[in-house]
Each structure stands twice: as C-alpha cells, then as structure tokens.
Amino acid sequence: MLGWIKVNTDGAVCRSSRKASCGGIIRDNYGNWIKGFVSNLGYASVLSAEIWGIYHGLVTAWNLGFRKVELKSDSSQAIKMIQMLREAGSNLRPLQHKISCLLASDWEVKATHIPRNATGCANTIAKHSLASSIGFNMLDNHPSVVVSVMLRDANNSIIHDPAG
Template sequence: MKCSRCIYWLGVKIVEKCIQNSAEFFVVGAKEKVPVSRTIIPVTWRKPPEGRAKLNIDGSALGNLGVTGGGGLICDHNGDWIARFSRALGSINSTIAKLWALRDGLTLAKELCLNSLIVEMDALSVVQLMSNNTINMLMEPLLSNCRNLLQAIPNKRIEHAYHEANQCADALAKMGTNSNFTFVVFVEPPPMVGTLLAFDKANMFCNRLINSNT
C-alpha cells in the first residue's frame, strides 16, 4: 500500500514537471522574434493620366494636440500645379488636420470644375474612412462634408501613397503650422515647395525600406 502511494505521488510530480517544462517552452518560444525581411523600393510621385488631375493633401501636427496645419496641391497630367493651398488649424489632432486639407482640396477641385480626379495622401486611415460609410461622431460634420464633396466628382479615385510620394503636400501642410493666416491659396510656389515640385515633375525617386513579409 505504501509503495502504491509512492508510485502515485511520483506520477503526480512527473506530470507537474511536464506541465512546468511545457509552460517554460511556450514562454521562451513566444519571445523568439520572427525574422523580418526588408527590401528597398524606389518611390516616386506619378503624374495622372492625360485628362485627369491629381490632388495630394497632408496634415501636419507639431506634437500631440499641438500646432497643426493642412495643405495640398492639384496638378495636371504634365506635373504642373493647378492650385496649391495651406491652412492654419490651431490645436487639433493630425487626422482632423488631414480631413481639413482634404476638404479644402476637394472644394478647390469643385470650384475648378474638375470632373476627373485622383486623390492621394499618406494617411491610410483617412483613405479607409473615405472609402466606406463608417460613422465617426468625433469627426462630424467634417467627414460627411468630405464624402459629399468627393461623391460630387463624377470620375474619382482615392488612394494611399507613401510619404516620399507626398512631399509637396507635406511641405505645404508644414507651412500651415507656421502661418499667420487661416487659409492661403498660393499664386506662386514657395521656394521649398517649388524645388519639390520640380523633383516630382522630373520623375525622380526616393528609396524606401519596406517590410517584404507583408
């Protein structure tokens, strides 16, 4: 009888040890990182097809809920800009700043009677918001305003672009953060933006490191 009890408790200890070892193996295994494969790709701003225009927009925030601005530009199929703008926005988050920039750009496109427009921005979350009917009360009525303006354009497409292909809009948005005016439409390109515009028009590219596992 005593021997049977010893065997029983020995079996219990063996099971407990197996469970402990399995748990340790799982924890160690969970800490192992899957190797990330990265590759370099060339990124360039692409001219729209003939007969279409392209609107690039961006928002800029100097710190969380700091000074923000929005800006963007509309270019034709030759890479020449049709309209360019920036806006000072005060203390809001970057997503709202990008929606303001989108609203301004779409308003200008409407005033210019542009019926065929490609919209690009480097904020995938905003692209997704504009591509569905999700209700977001924190962004109303601005979000609905943008959707209505986009809907009014007969031939349109909204796309995500890497930051390297959106540098002119980024520069105009940054100008908005430092502007003393609420809204500015530029007659001539500011020097820095003019340089970036020439870079885009010449089809030059920047290298970007991406995760090739996705």
C-alpha cells in the first residue's frame, strides 16, 4: 500500500563472546532500500538485542518522516512485548519506556512476528555488525554482504494493506 514502509529488525549475540548487536533495514512498499542501521551493543541478551533493534528501527523510521510503518521481527517475544507496551502503565524499564513513547506518537505502527527465514537482510546486517565498533551507525547504502539476500527478500517484501 502506498505510503507504508517496512522496517525489518534483528538482534544477534555471538555464542562465544556474548557480544551483541542489532541491525535493520527500511524499505519502501516495493521492497527497495531506503536506509539501514547497525548497532554494536556490547554485552546483552538475545531478547535485549532484538528490542534494541526494534527501538532503533522505530526511531529511524520516525526521524525519516515515515508515519505508516510495518515493523517485522523474527522474535515473537519482542513483538509480544511491543504489543503489550501499547496498554502498559508507567512501570517500564527505560528502553521499554522509550519504545512506548514512540508508539504513542502520531503515526501508525503495525508490529508483526515473521519467520526467521524472512529476515535475511536484517539478520545478515545484525551479525555483520558484531565486528563493528560499539555504537549506532546509519547505513545510507546497503552493505555488499546483503546484496544477494536483498534480491531474495525483495520478492517477499511488497507491503500489502495492513487492514486487508
């Protein structure tokens, strides 16, 4: 549907070092790259990395001026948390509070759990960012490591009317 963008996010944690990162990709309703992001988080749990990815994806979409967002993650636990934040009170952890405030802004966000095999680009970017320096980095162009994954994912990323 025109006007909607898709934000795919993922978190990654190295099994041996326990270092965590997250990444994501923002695409238009035809599956074309708009922006991406990576963030090396230091040490974190898998769920925390997933939630940080969602936060960064939402902030990036908001800052780019998008007001109709289809957020997708392969973490059913993170998506359930996002859906519960809409009704949550004020007893939230700081990151959850930030996400809750974002969701309360003047925009439409549809959060959906998708299978792991449908998050190829976000997964590749998140894993690749494990080797980057700590902090958040915006990606204006897609990294070469995701070119083949983008082509495969683009065929499955055309956004349909969330109401339909």
